[in-house]
Amino acid sequence: MNTLVCIKRVPAASSAVTLTDDAMGVDTRHVGYTTSPHEECAVEAAVQLVETHGGTAAVLTVGPEDALEQLRDALAMGVRSAVHVVADSDAFGPADVARAVADVVGARAGSDDAVDLVLLGNDAADTGDFQVGIRLAYRLGWPVVTGVRSFQVIESAEGGRVAALGDGPDGVEHFDVPLPAVLTVKEGGITPRYPSLPGRIKAKKAPVENVTPGFEPAGSGRVRLHLPPEQPSQVQILGEGADAAPALVDVLEQIGVVGR
Amino acid sequence: MILVLVETQADGVELLSAEALTFARGIAASGDGDVQALVVGPHPAATLEGLAAHGVSAVHHADDERLAAYSAAAWAAAAIDAAKTTGATTLLAAASPRGNEVLAHVAARLDLSMAANAVTADAGTAGTLVVRRQVMGGAALEEVHLSGAAGAPALVTMAGHAVDPAPAAAPSSPSVSVFAPALTDADLVARVVRSEPVVNESGALTTSRVVVGAGRGVGGAEQFGDLLELTELLGGALGVSRVVTSLGWRPHHEQVGQTGSRVSPDLYLACGISGAIQHWAGMSSAKTIIAINTDDEAPMVTKAHYAVIGDLHEIVPAVNAEIRKRKG
CATH class of the missing domain: 3.40.50.1220 (TPP-binding domain)
Known part of the structure; x- marks a missing residue:
């Protein structure tokens, strides 16, 4: 049972962003980077699969040299090895990323490292394309379930299956698909662990395979970025502390959420 | 023509889909063509009334007992059939989990681009659709130009609450056509096998x-x-x-x-x-x-x-x- 979990290095911006001079990207000179939140859950799931079922878990990213930092974070959580498809993330659209991942999965087919399950995040925190996992599944000819909150792998003589659940419009929805498969994970059901100090030390020595993409990317189609229209602050300060309660309730009455 | 994938709930058209229908009329007003609706599988009777209020000129209903349980691939197959039959140049859905998922399946199957979480979309030159979509959680907007043609529609999902849902100025009496999409066994592998209603969560x-x-x-x-x-x-x-x-x-x-x-x-x-x-x-x-x-x-x-x-x-x-x- 071998799992490949895909992560993306994304800007860790929490307040308003600024754009680069050519408006083709977000100015990241003053922000740090992190892994997309859904993907941290996917990494945790991959580590748990090895703990429960044995086999291996590898982490993959398609990104710049600096994305090694995010690969090391995943390794520190307990993933054994990493694959770094070195590429300019901005030049790679969702179809390109899916193709790069499919190439890695394809290269491992038939070997001891053959991938049974690919985990991704439901959507990347920066580009939010919602497509890579699905495009990957079609390239591989595997089933895909998106928005997975939690799942179990069931191994049997007839081959493995995945029982996955997620939140649908009417409640919790259950899926049951045969392996190999692609799942995209959504935050909410799997809590990522904090890397241990020994985990961090081990991560520094863990093998990272560098891969050069074997094709020219089609791109994301980005013409440019815009900032949303800036709204000047129009806040009306109702007061300070408990004394402002009557003024606040006046507003609640005005907008009709408290009846007189 | 803009074909809108409409999701339904017990009382008819789901809120985000009502927003998408409103958004679609805005796109139609910026270029030419009309708005039509696609409904997949079973849906409540009130759906048609809601779609008429949104002024759609036609309703396409993908009907097959295998669509009773949701499967994104099967919905995508239905959407592709409907888009081809109608010659839709844009296929629009709400950026709901279902909307994003189904359109991404369509994008993968037809090898087309897709723009998720659009906040504006306007007809550009030479049949393009100029879209601004939320990136960085909405802190920035990405402009993309999608080409939309019959058989290869522009694929767009509309960010939730980018517009207020509003009925059309004049309601319509849409034609309703029922069709059976071509489905394969592979389209049904990843389907909902069981669902549990969640109360008040x-x-x-x-x-x-x-x-x-x-x-x-x-x-x-x-x-x-x-x-x-x-x-x-x-x-x-x-x-x-x-x-x-x-x-x-x-x-x-x-x-x-x-x-x-x-x-x-x-x-x-x-x-x-x-x-x-x-x-x-x-x-x-x-x-x-x-x-x-x-x-x-x-x-x-x-x-x-x-x-x-x-x-x-x-x-x-x-x-x-x-x-x-x-x-x-």
Whole structure:
């Protein structure tokens, strides 16, 4: 049972962003980077699969040299090895990323490292394309379930299956698909662990395979970025502390959420 | 022509799909062509009435017993059939989990680009569609130009609450055509095998007129008593920031924001929430935003309509007492 979990290095911006001079990207000179939140859950799931079922878990990213930092974070959580498809993330659209991942999965087919399950995040925190996992599944000819909150792998003589659940419009929805498969994970059901100090030390020595993409990317189609229209602050300060309660309730009455 | 993938619920057209139909009329007005609707599988009788109110010229209903249980691939097969038959140049859906998923399947099957979470879309030159879509959780907008042609439509999902849903100026009497999409066994592998209704959980959060938001400023899992009381007094739902669920103070289904629910209530009352862009993405379309915060420079305060500065644990009990007093 071998799992490949895909992560993306994304800007860790929490307040308003600024754009680069050519408006083709977000100015990241003053922000740090992190892994997309859904993907941290996917990494945790991959580590748990090895703990429960044995086999291996590898982490993959398609990104710049600096994305090694995010690969090391995943390794520190307990993933054994990493694959770094070195590429300019901005030049790679969702179809390109899916193709790069499919190439890695394809290269491992038939070997001891053959991938049974690919985990991704439901959507990347920066580009939010919602497509890579699905495009990957079609390239591989595997089933895909998106928005997975939690799942179990069931191994049997007839081959493995995945029982996955997620939140649908009417409640919790259950899926049951045969392996190999692609799942995209959504935050909410799997809590990522904090890397241990020994985990961090081990991560520094863990093998990272560098891969050069074997094709020219089609791109994301980005013409440019815009900032949303800036709204000047129009806040009306109702007061300070408990004394402002009557003024606040006046507003609640005005907008009709408290009846007189 | 713009074909809208419409999701339904017990009382007809689902809210985000009603927004998408409104959005589609805006695209149609910027170019030419009409708006038609695609409904997949079983749906309530009130759906047709809702679609007529939105002025659609035709309704296409993909009907097959294998569509009774949701499968994104099967829905995508139906959408592709309908788009080909009608010669749609744009296929639009709400950026709901279903909408994003189905359109991504369509994109993969037809090898087309797709723009998720669009906030504007206008007809450009030479049959292109000029789209601005949310990236970085809505902190920036990406402009993309999609080419839309019969057989290879522009694929767009509309960000939740980018427009207010409104009926068309003139309702229509749409034609209804029922078709059986070509489905393969592979299209049915990843389908819902079982679902459990969830009672009064995240559903109440996304439909509630009032959401009381709670952030790090609450201080701990045991500190929610006054906020829950306020929520009850206002007949609303509690929504929380990501830090609150990460710290385990409240369950994830209450999370509002980029990785939680998107809400669009009449009132969002943000208590102890600084207003990170990831949270703002989930509640910015609230009609009125009131912030209670100790920091008068917190983004949530400066972007709110009203604010009270101070400790929420002093202010909220006073507000609760005032509401009870006025209610008598």
